Amino acid sequence: MVIAAGHYRRVTRLPAILAILGALLAATSAAASADDADVLVQAGHQGRPASCAPLHVKACNLGTGASGERERDWTPIVADEAARVLRAHGYTVIRRPADYAEQDTARAAVFLHFDGAVTCASGASVGFPDTTSRAFVDAWEKRYLAFFPYRFVGENFTENEHRYYGFRKVDAPEKLLIEFGEMTCPAQFAWMQPRLRQLGDTVATFLMERLPR
Ligand SMILES: [Zn+2]
Known part of the structure; x- marks a missing residue:
């Protein structure tokens, strides 16, 4: 016993x-x-599908594509350029792919995407949670729509944009999902394809204006 x-x-x-x-x-x-920086830049769909299983992502959205080009190959080009410019100006940047384990803190977070739709039914758009300021959204729309010559289809025009999973992975007062345009629309595709770095520069310039040092 x-x-x-x-x-x-x-x-x-x-x-x-x-x-x-x-x-x-x-x-x-x-x-x-956990990481802490001025800005978090996420490249939409980057690293998928490989990252989904290890990080238990059930809705493994691979993104759109057209003419042999994939959204998940374009978003890292834009994100890397935005991060490069921000760092060159002394900003600290957390650069994330689609899936990662960390929970971050930043002054602002941007999530970069290109849209896919029934041919030319879409265009540029933005998504954001209710906590993002009106001034932040307005500043992006004003800057980008002065550059992008096609349609702006709206704000939070899908639930996926309004409740993007990436918003929950960062503690930041300003969070914005950016859809630069529609890859599946040939005219928009042709305009965007040679301008991926310029899109990154535009994101960086916008962020530096909104986050004065
Ligand atoms: Zn996407």
Whole structure:
């Protein structure tokens, strides 16, 4: 009986200790993986589909594409250029792909996409949570629509834009999902394809204006 009781205690205590250790380790690694910067720039769909299974992403949206070009190859070009310009001006940047484990903090976060639709039914648009300021949204629309010569189809025009999963992964007062235009519309595609870096420059200029140092 004594041996049995002792054995019983040992096997019940060990998992309890492991659970505490596990919780401590989880808290430590969560703190270590959180990042803090002026700006978070996410390239929409970048890294998919490979990143979906390890990060338990069920809705593994691979993005749109047209004429042999994929949205998920375009968004990193724009995001890298925006990050490069911001860093060159002394801003700290967290550059994220579609899926990642970290929870970040930033002054502003932008999520970059191109749209796909029934040919030429779409155009540029933006999505944002209710916490993003009107001034931030207006400043982007004013700047981008002076550059982009096609349709602006609206704000939060789909639930996916309004409730984008990336918004929950960063603590930032200003969050904006940017759809630069419709890849599946040949005219918009032809205009955007040679201007991917310019789109990144436009995002960087906008952010620097909104986030004075
Ligand atoms: Zn997209």
